[in-house]
Amino acid sequence: MPRRPPSELPSGPLAKALELLSRRPHFRAELGRKLRERGFDPDETEVALGRAIELGYLDDERLAASFAAELAERRGLGRAGIGRELGRRGASEDTVAAALAGLDAEAELERARAAAAKWARRGGGEVAALARHLDRKGYDRHVIFRVSKEFAADAEQLEAVDE
Numbered sequence: 030m031p032r033r034p035p036s037e038l039p040s041g042p043l044a045k046a047l048e049l050l051s052r053r054p055h056f057r058a059e060l061g062r063k064l065r066e067r068g069f070d071p072d073e074t075e076v077a078l079g080r081a082i083e084l085g086y087l088d089d090e091r092l093a094a095s096f097a098a099e100l101a102e103r104r105g106l107g108r109a110g111i112g113r114e115l116g117r118r119g120a121s122e123d124t125v126a127a128a129l130a131g132l133d134a135e136a137e138l139e140r141a142r143a144a145a146a147k148w149a150r151r152g153g154g155e156v157a158a159l160a161r162h163l164d165r166k167g168y169d170r171h172v173i174f175r176v177s178k179e180f181a182a183d184a185e186q187l188e189a190v191d192e
Contacts, residue, residue, distance in 0.1 A: 042069040042077035047086060054092045057082070058119030093120045093128035105144040107137055110167020141168050141176045149180070156181045 042064050049055060049063060057078055064074045081087040093115055100106045100114055108129050115125045141163055148162050156177050163173045 042074045043080055045069065046077050046081050050081065050086050054095075055087070056089050056092060056119035056124075057087055058121070060087065060119075062119070089120060089124045090127060093124045094131050097128040097132060101132060101136070101140060104166075105140050105147070106166050107141065107163070107168030107172065108132060109169070110165075113167060137168065138172055138175065141166075141172045142179070144168075145176050145180050 045064060045067060046060055049060060055063070060081075061074055061078055064077065065071055069077075078087065096115060096118070097111050100111045104110075106114065111132070112125050112129055115128060116122075120128070144163060144166055145159055148159060153159055153162065159180055160173050160177045163176060168176075
């Protein structure tokens, strides 16, 4: 199918919204902000966002669940870190809560252990520094305590072997 010249392409907030969504998924608030920054009328922007939702191109809940899983898997973030990132991107509190509810609590402990192992391979050695690292990644205090305790026990065992 031949490409139409730019002068023949549809214009307006819905066309721009669909163009932005074709590049990457967006949350409703994030997309609305981008459209308003580009000078579109706020009322027309709201109508366009509603239409994008009706057409199935804009779904905050689906995006939040997918993004939460990706942040957990690829970046090794804990629940609080995932929540911060989703909120920063424009997900509502309810959407964030639903996405976090879909995460496995036992898997969070495993992710924290994996983050600690990666941190240790990169030269980390102090338990307090590990705890700060896991805290920045958004892990719960009880997870940080448990992983730090395991890390300290492993470090003591290694020191005993070296002697």
